[in-house]
Amino acid sequence: MAHLTPTGTIVAIVGEQSEDALATFDGIPGVEILALQGSDPGLATRRIAAASTPWIIHDADPLEHVAAAWVELFEERSSLGVLELEVEAAIARFEEGSALMPDYYIVLDPQDVPGTWRHWWLGALGHHAPQRVLASRGPEGPRDAAVRRLLTALPSSRPWPDPASWLPHLPFEIPDRVGLRDEV
Numbered sequence: 001m002a003h004l005t006p007t008g009t010i011v012a013i014v015g016e017q018s019e020d021a022l023a024t025f026d027g028i029p030g031v032e033i034l035a036l037q038g039s040d041p042g043l044a045t046r047r048i049a050a051a052s053t054p055w056i057i058h059d060a061d062p063l064e065h066v067a068a069a070w071v072e073l074f075e076e077r078s079s080l081g082v083l084e085l086e087v088e089a090a091i092a093r094f095e096e097g098s099a100l101m102p103d104y105y106i107v108l109d110p111q112d113v114p115g116t117w118r119h120w121w122l123g124a125l126g127h128h129a130p131q132r133v134l135a136s137r138g139p140e141g142p143r144d145a146a147v148r149r150l151l152t153a154l155p156s157s158r159p160w161p162d163p164a165s166w167l168p169h170l171p172f173e174i175p176d177r178v179g180l181r182d183e184v
Helices: 018-023 041-050 064-074 080-096 115-128 146-152 163-172
Strands: 009-014 031-034 055-058 104-108 133-136
Touching: 009 018, 018 104, 031 041, 041 055, 064 080, 064 115, 064 163, 080 163, 104 115, 104 146, 115 133, 133 146
Parallel strands: 009 055, 009 104, 031 055, 104 133
Antiparallel strands: none
């Protein structure tokens, strides 16, 4: 598959209320909303790349299997081998262009996310581009503007490093410690 390059800023919304959060963007000019959770990753990538609006907001995570394997490894429900396989598969998808890293992740209600998952979003993933993983409360209704406001104030920062440069090191990203080794 050829590498696909979207024209807009890609925002992935993750969390229990991702479907409700997507709905809060309905009707905003320049925003394309894509409900892709559970879709084939290649199809999701093609739909994201085909969008021609300044903002592309979706609920598909190209790292969902890596994240689950990382969480299960540290919760002692899986093995290192499973995480390594998921990392290899994700890197292959990025290299062949059948996966796109979003520019930003918006994590809904991270305070309510179980511990190891919270460490994934705000630690293991977030520490590679801290300004690109943002926390928000979930929407309280279809007109709730909390998540919408984030779109107008996304921080600029360096882009995500190439996933192949950091995904293989995930087994060393220990919950409760990730990012701390770099602190004084």
